Each structure stands twice: as C-alpha cells, then as structure tokens.
Amino acid sequence: MALLEVKNFGKQFTIHHLGKTMQAVENIHFSLDKGEFIGIVGKSGSGKSTILKSIYRTYLPDTGNIVYDSNRFGKIDLAKVTEREMLYLRKHEIGYVSQFLNVMPRTTSRQLIEKALLEMEEPATIAKTEAEKALKHFELDRKLWDAYPNTFSGGEKLRLNIAIATVKKPRLLLLDEPTASLDQQSKVKVREIIEKLKADGTTLVGIFHDIEFMDGLCDKVYDMKSSPVPLQEEGVLCEG
Template sequence: MAALLTLDKLTKTFHLYEAEQTIEACQNISFEVQPGEFVGITGKSGSGKSTILKCIYRTNLASSGSIVYDSAAFGPVEITTLEERKMLHIRRYEIAYISQFLSVLPRQSAKQIVVDSAKDAYEEKSEQEEAAIEMLKHFEIAEHLWNVFPNTFSGGEKLRLNIAAAMVKHPRFLLLDEPTASLDNASKVKVRELIEKLKSEGTTMLGIFHDLEFMEGLCDKEFNMQKGSFV
C-alpha cells in the first residue's frame, strides 16, 4: 500500500532577524506513515517535534526536504510547495490538527463550534446538528456544557472539544500536538482511550508526546527526537 505521508530529509531553520540568530529546529527528518497507522514522536521539549507537525500542516514552511501527502482530492502532493488554495482544501476536508489549545472564537457555545465544523461534512441542518451531538456525547462533554462558551472549560474539556470539532468531519489524517500536555492522569487515560478508539476505527494518526509512558503499546511506530534529529 502507498504511504499516506512520506517525509524525506525535512529540514527547518528559523531565521530570527531581530535577534540575529538562526535556529535549526529539525534536520534531515525522514519517515513514512501508512494508512491506518498510529505513529508517535517523543522527545524533550525544544527538540523540534512540533515543528515537524507544523511543517506538515504548512503552519511552518519547510526550509528544505520534501513532504509528500497522498491526498484524496489531488493524489500525491508536495506539501512544501502546494498552492495555498489546495492546502486550504486539504486542511478543511482531509487533515486535522489538534492541540490542547482552543483555536476557535471564544464567543461561541461548545455545541455551535462542533455544528459549524459539521457544516463542511453535512448538507442538511438537522444532519449537522445530529452529527455534532453525537460527537459531543462520544467525547463525553457533559450536556450542561453544550451551551457554554468554552473559554471556561478545563484543559481536558477543551482538548476533547477540539477533537470533537475535528472528528465530526471524519478527517482521514489526524495530527496530534501534545494532546496530553498539562493534563492530569485521569484525563490522560481518557485521551488514551479516545486515541485507541480512533485507531480501531481506522483513522491514521501522527502524534507527538513528551512523556513516554503514555505512548506504551499504542504506537505502530515510534521515533525519539533529540536536538532536531531522530535517534
């Protein structure tokens, strides 16, 4: 089977003009993600893990190397040089990026956030509503929170809301950016259960974590990063 994502010698260097410094965030990163796999990257903070994910999502521009993603709409595409509008299409319908930080407007209710997201996947209002409620239940967001603005949510609740909003569109590829950082143990277990569930449903995932225990037995492949390179 063709790989869903192939990184070849990805290198990212930040040029900071104000500080007159260059930071080499990651060098010569090469790996593959097969459809249905869960690939994990671990490493200390500052080792360049997030940079890899952000390059794949095009939040960061790669300095050199290639990232080939096998898109449903376009076939294999080179993400580093893909037209902006095609990248936006892929972000909207194919790849989801999930971190524990809310990336939505603070003045929308939790339910509305998921419904809005569902607009990309369902045509009828009733279907959008139904899909959103199913997701909120699925990710165990208590019903009394549905009509609350999520900036009052706990870290774990925000994370689960983020996942619910992303998953309601059924993305084929999930990027998880330290989904367990700053969560207590009980919440971590919940997140782990979620990931196991998504995996059993066939979602391809690439996740980064700084704590190794959490990853145990979950990943199909595991890479450890130190100072910008795999070891």
Template sequence: MLKVTGLSKQFQLSLSHDMQVNPFQNLSFEIAKGKFMGISGPSGMGKSSILKCIYRTYLPTLGEIKYDSARYGPIDLAKATEREVAHLRKSEISYVSQFLKVIPRVSAVDIVAEKLLPSGIPIQTARLQAEAMLERLQIPRKLIQAFPATFSGGEQQRINLARAFIVRPRLLILDEPTASLDKETKQSVLELLSEMKAQGTTMIGVFHDWDVMERIADHILDLQAFVLERV
C-alpha cells in the first residue's frame, strides 16, 4: 500500500541557506495493506517530519513515496500535484495531529459530520454517524453540540480522532494521537484502530505511549537503529 524509497528532508535555517538540518536521509520502508507501522526514536530525529512528508504538509527533499491509491492507482506522493493531494486527503488519506484546527463557533458534531459530506451522505445521516463516533470516543452528550474551542486538550484530541476515523480512510497517519488521552479513551482508540485494520486501513504513526504502540503496531521502525546501521 505504501512504499518509501530514499526519503530525505532538509530544512534551511537561515535566508542565506548556510544553516541546514537533515532530520533523516535515505530512509526506506514499506507497509502492506491493513498493517500498522510505528515509528520510534529520540526527539529531533524527524518522526513527525516523515509523517508530514507522506501527507505532503512537507515536500521531501529527495526520495519517492509510492502510494497505491483508489482514485489514481499507484502515485508518488512526493511528486503529486497539489490538486491530486487535495483529492486524496478528501477521499482516502486521513491525518491526526496533536492540534485541532477548526472554524470557531461550529459544534463538535458538525465538525466531525463535515468529513462525510463530500461522499454524498445527507447532513442528518452524517450527524447521526458523527454522534455515534463521538460517543465511542467518550465525548459526553452535553458536549456534542458545544464548540470545541471551549474543550480541554484531551477532548479536542478526541474530535481530531473522530474526524479521521469516521471516513474509514485507506491510509491513516497518526502523530501522537493518544498523548493527551486518559486510559479509558486510549482503550476506545485502540479498539477503533483494530477495527479499521481488520477492514483494510493501512496505518503509520508516532506514539508518545510506547505500550499503546506495541499493542497496535505490526512493525516498529527504530530511526536510531536505522541511522546507526549506516554509520
């Protein structure tokens, strides 16, 4: 489903380009359909940057990111057009970050339901599905119609997760999705991730909680070991 070859990312830290950071170089891996690969390594080794390159928030400096899409067939995400990337994000690739960015004064249920509308699902049906997903993620019913700007960090993260999970994507990218969640909600997330894997969703992610990652990941890429192998 996803094959990364020779991936490198370089950041310029000054206008004169005389200061550079290379968090990862010549990175290669692949993930089969319905499998979950976790990424581990010390802070600063580029874990989140790898995910952002796959989602195309960052443009890789070098390398290929071959993704077997439903819309376009095999496509290199490193070279795809902005239009192609936008279509893939809308229909089959979801990304969960640590931060919720939404329009103010829109209710939690509508923020989640909005993800279903491009597929032609009626708004009332989408809201019912959104309510069910929010309840599975331990959002109290009294908050479903409230504005997430007033929520706690953990509650906002559950909105992030609900938006990603509700569309049942082909490829799910997770950047510290459980960092601010309590034990009960983490268990709900694990159950949903297991269901999605069983239905064929391919996943790649970084987890603050090592125990959670070990329970869900089929394989863990250790970036520190990867670097040491090449020294």
C-alpha cells in the first residue's frame, strides 16, 4: 500500500516585487510504498527540492494532492493539513535532512538529539541513552558530543543532521541533496548510513546530484530532464 502518493502536484511562486509568477513544477505524479526508496534526479532548478519542501510543507503546495498514510491520522493530504497537524507529523512521522544543518544556536550535538526525542515525549533518561547510541551509530567523534555544531566539518554536520532526523525513527524520511559538497570518503559513509536506514525499513525520498551515488541504492529513480518537467509517467531508470 502506498505510504505517499503525489498526484497532479504543481507549485508556482509569485514574486511580488518583480510582478512575476514562476511555475516551478507541474503535473508531478508518483507514489511510494512502505520501505521503498525513490531517488529524484535532475539538474539544478528543475524543481527537485520544490517537491520535497512541499511534502514537508516548507513550501505551500498549490495544486494537486500529497496523500500521506499517517499512523495517527490515517490517509491525509499534506497539501491541506492544518499547521498543528503538520507540526505533529514533523515531530513524530516525517523527517527532513538537507545539506545545511539548521538548528538552534548554542545547543550541543547531544542536546539536539535529546531534544528531538523529548519532543516525542520520551522520558529524559531514555532520551539520554538513545542520544548517545545515535551519536555512536553515526560515528560522531566523542569529543564533539558536547560541542556546538557550528564549528563542525561538512561531513560531521551532515551526520549529525541525519542523526537528529532519524533518531525518532520517522516513517518517511526526505533527503534533500544530503551529499552535495561532501568529499568522496564522507559520501561513502553517508551511503552506508542510508543503506542501514533502508535495511531498517525506513521509506525514503531522496534528491541527489550524482547518479552513481544512487546506483543500486534506490528502488526507483525519477528523472526531471528539463526544467520544469511534467512527469507524465513513472520514469524508472534503475531497479534496485
């Protein structure tokens, strides 16, 4: 059964000071079963991030439906849920990872992960042990546990970012170019992490620049060839 179904989705941006409207994407259709991993490829500006951000409601979707099968609410259209419902889903069911670590300043890595767990109303003692487990799991150097992440390297930030998003065991994880600006070694590490997540049954939607990275990792790949591209049918490049 589909965990996420995007139907006839479109998004345009109105830029008032230019008096212009830009169609970022239109006619997007795809669906995603539980435990599946879909990769979206396409050159920059083709609207990959727009799709992901609209699922997470950082962008307001304008046309179409984004039907998500929630644990709490059942089938629900993410394009139309209330703000409070979306906040609930973000806390409990849907995770988002970008290449940028956008977190509360002056908060240590450990606190950031604990906070994610406390939001889910886990008891403080469990949050503490789980946070340490996550920090170990994502191979973050022990001396970084009680440091502020603004001084971390790109790879460290990203691993922390993924740790924060995955410690809650989200049912759906959105990966927005997590590997951009990483060196080859860090990319390999991230790939290992994603493989682990997939093995654990997490459903994933990911955007990546390099097709090699996705090779063998994704169950389906959507290619957004030219910008903006209407995806009339599911364009499967590789079966994983």
